[in-house]
Amino acid sequence: MAGIQQLQISSCLRIAQLILLAVLAVRLAEATGNIGVNYGTLGNNLPVPTQVAQLVLSTTIRNVKIYNPDQAIMQAFANTNIKLVVGVPTESIALLATSTAAAQSWLQTNIAAYMPATQVTLLAVGNEIFTNSPNLASQLVPAMTNLHTALVTLKLDTQVKIGTPHNLQILEKSYPPSSGAFRSNITTEVKSLLEFLATTGGPIMVNFYPYFAYSDDPKNVSLGFALFQADAGVTDVNTGLHYNNMLDAQLDAVYSAMERMGYHNIPILISETGWPSGGDPLELAATPANAQTYNLNLIKYVTANKGTPLRPGTMVDAYIFALFNENMKPGSLSERYFGLFNPDKTAVYNLGLVNNTSPPATVVPAPPANIYPPPITVPAPPANVYPPPITVPAPAVYPPPAPAVPAPPPPAPAAYPPPVAVPAPPAPIVLPPPIPVMAPVPPVQSGNSGKTWCVAKAGSSEADVTNALTFACGEGGADCGMIQAGGACYNPNSVVSHASVAFNAYYQKFGRNYWNCYFGGTAVITITDPSFSGCSFH
Numbered sequence: 001m002a003g004i005q006q007l008q009i010s011s012c013l014r015i016a017q018l019i020l021l022a023v024l025a026v027r028l029a030e031a032t033g034n035i036g037v038n039y040g041t042l043g044n045n046l047p048v049p050t051q052v053a054q055l056v057l058s059t060t061i062r063n064v065k066i067y068n069p070d071q072a073i074m075q076a077f078a079n080t081n082i083k084l085v086v087g088v089p090t091e092s093i094a095l096l097a098t099s100t101a102a103a104q105s106w107l108q109t110n111i112a113a114y115m116p117a118t119q120v121t122l123l124a125v126g127n128e129i130f131t132n133s134p135n136l137a138s139q140l141v142p143a144m145t146n147l148h149t150a151l152v153t154l155k156l157d158t159q160v161k162i163g164t165p166h167n168l169q170i171l172e173k174s175y176p177p178s179s180g181a182f183r184s185n186i187t188t189e190v191k192s193l194l195e196f197l198a199t200t201g202g203p204i205m206v207n208f209y210p211y212f213a214y215s216d217d218p219k220n221v222s223l224g225f226a227l228f229q230a231d232a233g234v235t236d237v238n239t240g241l242h243y244n245n246m247l248d249a250q251l252d253a254v255y256s257a258m259e260r261m262g263y264h265n266i267p268i269l270i271s272e273t274g275w276p277s278g279g280d281p282l283e284l285a286a287t288p289a290n291a292q293t294y295n296l297n298l299i300k301y302v303t304a305n306k307g308t309p310l311r312p313g314t315m316v317d318a319y320i321f322a323l324f325n326e327n328m329k330p331g332s333l334s335e336r337y338f339g340l341f342n343p344d345k346t347a348v349y350n351l352g353l354v355n356n357t358s359p360p361a362t363v364v365p366a367p368p369a370n371i372y373p374p375p376i377t378v379p380a381p382p383a384n385v386y387p388p389p390i391t392v393p394a395p396a397v398y399p400p401p402a403p404a405v406p407a408p409p410p411p412a413p414a415a416y417p418p419p420v421a422v423p424a425p426p427a428p429i430v431l432p433p434p435i436p437v438m439a440p441v442p443p444v445q446s447g448n449s450g451k452t453w454c455v456a457k458a459g460s461s462e463a464d465v466t467n468a469l470t471f472a473c474g475e476g477g478a479d480c481g482m483i484q485a486g487g488a489c490y491n492p493n494s495v496v497s498h499a500s501v502a503f504n505a506y507y508q509k510f511g512r513n514y515w516n517c518y519f520g521g522t523a524v525i526t527i528t529d530p531s532f533s534g535c536s537f538h
Contacts, residue, residue, distance in 0.1 A: 033302035036063030036085070036319040037340065038272055041070070042471060043326035044464075044520075045343040049076035052323070055345050056082060059353040065124065065271065065319045067475060069110035078117035085271075085319070086111065088147070090126040091473045091480055093136050096143035103146035104153060112154055123147060123162045124205060124271065130186050131169040132477030140164060141192045148200050161202040164193070165271040168206065168250060171257055176236040177249045177310065180256030187261075194263045206254055207272035207321075210246040211294070215285050221246070223285060227275075228297035241309035247273070247301065252310040270318035273298065277325075277348050279334030286334040292349040295320055295340070299351065328467070328520045453537050454507035454517035455500040457524040462495055468519035469499040478505040482535065489535035499523075500530060504537045 039052065047055065053076040056064060065085035066073055077084055088096070088106075096103045111120055125147065126133065129140050144162050151157040168174065170190070172183040182190045197204055214226040224231035226246050233244040236252075243249045251268060258266055275294035279286030298318060307314035325339035325348065341347055347354060456465055473480035482489040482505075483498040490498075503523045510516045517523045531537045 033305060033315045034063050034317040035061065035299050035302055036065055036083075036317065037061050037323045038065045038067075038319050038321045039073070039323045040067060040321075040326055041073075042328040042467060042520075043324060043343060044328055046324055046326070047343065047345060049073045051345070053077050053080055053082070055341065056080075056323075058355055060355065061353060063317070063319070064323075067127075068470075069114075074110075074114040074118050077119075078114065081119065083119045083121045085122040085124055086120050087127070088123050088125040088143075089470075089474045090129065090133055090136065090477065091484075093126050093129070093139055093143045094481070094484075096125075096146055097139035098146075100146045100149045100153075103143070104150035107147065107150050107154060107156075111160070112156065115156070115159075120160055122202070122269075123160060125162060125164045127165050127475050128167045128169075128207070128477065129164060130183075130189060131167055133479070134186075135479055135481075137186065137189045140189065141196055144193075144196055148196075157200075162200060163197065163202045163205040163269065163271075165205040165207055168208065168253075171253060174250070174253035174257075176234075176238055177243065177252035178236050178238040178241070178256050180253035181260055182257050191261060194258060194261060194266060197266050198263055203267045203269035203317075204254070204258070205269045205271040208247055208250050208270055209273060210250070211275045211285065213246060215283060218285070223290070227290065227293050228301060229293070236309075239310070243309060245297075245301075247298075248308045251316070252308045255308070255310050267314075268316055270302075270316060272321040273318055274321035274338045276334035276337040277339075278337035280332055283332060283334045286337065288349050291337075292351065295351055330515065330518050330520070451529070452512055452525050452527055453530055454503045454512075454523050455526055455530050456496045456503060457522055460522040464520060465495055465499045465522045468522045469495065469502050472499075472502040472506045472519070476506050478502050478509060480505065501535070501537065504530070508538055 037056070039056075046052075049070070049072045052073075057080060062081065063083050063085070064077065065087070067087040068089050069086050074084075074086075092106065096106060111123070114120070125144050126136065126140060129136050144164065148157060148162055151160055151162075170182055170186065171180055173179045173181045194204070196202070210226040214221045214223055222231055223229075225233065225244075228245045228247070231244060233242055234249070235242045241252075243252075254268055258264070275291040276283070276286040277288040277291040298320070302316060302318045305313065305315050307316075320340065322338045322340070324341050324343055325337050327336055327343075329335045337348075339348055340351065340353070472478045473483075480498075480502050481487055483501050484490065489501045499522070503517065503519060507517045507523075507525075514525060517525045529537065
């Protein structure tokens, strides 16, 4: 009798296990990677945050990444069920690294005050710190640790995770993907970061841009490989794994780099990726058709959950850059045309994201007429103003390996497949014309050995200068420590004075090119040293 009862119990347990496995299988089958969007705000013609929230609600997107905890934006997304990744400004890192109390105060003011109505799921601390703000590298993980401790105190640590975005320049080697390795000069900092992420459950956030890989080297990188299209691809000679698209190769290079340091289970979050729909005459791949193709295929890639050759079946979330075409972004003209929507909230091209719409059945990339800036007498940097709070994505270093140097313009490729023929162009899609503005003109050199500086332009509106200052010290990666309270350049404590210091720090850092001193027309190059009593403009 006891034996029969034992058999019955075993049978019941077996049935229960089978039911549980079936339920888990269904849930896993239903689970897909999430598509989100980066909402940048450096445009002078963008909708107000409440209108933006309504626009997002009219789409299938339910994940949004913002670059700072702007009060109006945080309130606009309250009670929408839209999940937010919130940026922690780069300039806040030094303070947050000092103590848990400082971190808790920041969290209570900027995050907890809006929860639970506003759903915050992840904090993105700084942007590309290891490559663009190396002076803060040693303070990054302490700041993240203090934020996590404060989240635990506030009982928010299960809802809100912590990460920090990187570009592919953190890799010293990335090709073939199995050779992926972090730069040797940041090994200590990366090790600390990975240990933190493994302990707290946060993702490693990486900005991936196959567009820049292709546009920087179209002879060796095929368009089809960058666009997820049928392509001969490339085979990793070490593993025999075959890669049909560049994003797979880039992801596996990061996975390999983490495995090389002993970390096998940290998820990757694609914090930025996208393709521009317009550009200047040299940016032939920046077309609406190519942008539509890349983002359509990205959405299919993420939601299919196929994973990568190295990590098959691994789910990954991706945030498309960006929500809007933003007319205040520096760099090449294409930087202003990464948006899915125009400022008037009309779609730049159809991705099937707007409710009650469907994506086109087939899209073939083509290079229709590009967006040209107005004619000028000197080579013009991108028209209009400065960018949404992001830094220009940086490249992974390919063979032969060499240390990467952080500096715009856009990054180098992340994989080198053999070239293939570019598909034949279909009928062009016409973009709205850019807003014409005058480009900055390089100054005439004088008897100062060619030394130049960048300062705020007299007559610029304080609002525009403030926005440019925010970008320079934040996503722009300029060293703004001198204009913090107690810093050598804090006084005079004015927007114009602080902006001049920040603009010049950015200008000097990125090579003193005239396009590095634009900031939407709020800056000007000078041949007169603007240094003053204790404040040195390096």
